[in-house]
């Protein structure tokens with residue numbers, strides 16, 4: 023079935039340009055064009071579109087308000103802003119209801135891949151089986167409070183590493199956990215870090231913010247996991263995958279934003295396991311037993327068999343609920359099955375997929391080739407197979423450094 027896509031822009035030239043540029047998509051997309059927010063809402067009422075791409079500055083209802091209304095009325099719709107390049111940060115901060123940002127002028131390929139990606143992610147998140155499982159679980163944990171405070175601080179135009187450090191320092195338990203982590207071999211820092219602000223200055227606010235989120239999430243789930251569930255093991259694994267994904271992203275010269283997303287995605291890629299192990303403990307204990315001594319794909323299969331969805335999708339769902347950006351959700355959603363991700367360019371998804379498989383093997387001191395869990399077909403299509411030896415080496419020194427460190 024064709025995807026219905028609605029484009030909204032007050033400038034007729036822009037709409038005509040989009041129509042011309044996307045002509046060859048007409049067999050896959052059913053495209054509609056509106057020249058105002060009001061017209062867009064009227065068209066949505068007649069026949070809701072699955073994807074809405076809107077300009078920001080429009081007379082009357084602006085793009086932010088339009089997306090806000092669409093979020094309320096049609097929560098399933100994918101919401102994309104198409105706006106001036108220099109506005110990205112401002113727009114994404116202001117328009118919390120947008121899933122993606124596209125800079126004008128935008129070429130057909132970028133637009134196509136952005137829409138396809140946003141749609142693919144939302145498609146798995148709205149599958150019936152996952153929805154049934156999530157509604158059975160009932161209330162999912164809300165975003166941890168200290169993390170929310172940091173988010174608010176970072177949103178302010180005067181945000182600083184010192185202010186973020188002060189927020190973390192108020193919580194002594196958190197401070198010592200953060201310091202213990204940043205001084206571990208995973209971060210390979212040349213000197214001992216003594217304060218949270220210092221950590222933020224050296225590692226970047228995004229990394230420290232992600233660590234706070236990881237620590238809070240894992241401690242939230244610590245009491246009520248399924249019998250036989252190795253929470254400590256999962257935390258060490260998550261840290262290793264986060265650090266490894268960041269390393270690979272840096273080696274492949276991604277930009278700073280994507281390197282941070284690879285770290286957060288790696289750190290939280292298995293967060294769905296926590297949700298399942300704590301909310302469905304009996305079933306999860308069975309799942310662990312039946313898939314014990316088998317590899318990760320068997321665990322996913324057992325989860326699907328028993329619960330209708332796997333930890334990857336459940337995790338991505340939770341991250342979406344918390345408002346984490348699409349690339350982080352994608353890294354979680356596709357970490358065992360990257361070929362379902364429509365892009366074939368190295369990015370956070372590839373980094374987390376590879377880091378997860380490589381850390382699993384090196385962590386157990388195994389030298390196996392091909393590496394179990396790596397999707398070689400996907401890596402070939404992404405053109406990175408020749409990078410594997412270097413990645414393997416990087417992951418090995420990371421894991422061994424950490425072990426030597428104790």
Ligand SMILES: [Fe+2]
Nearest residue numbers: 291292318357
């Ligand atoms: Fe996993």
Ligand SMILES: [Fe+2]
Nearest residue numbers: 259291292378
């Ligand atoms: Fe994993």
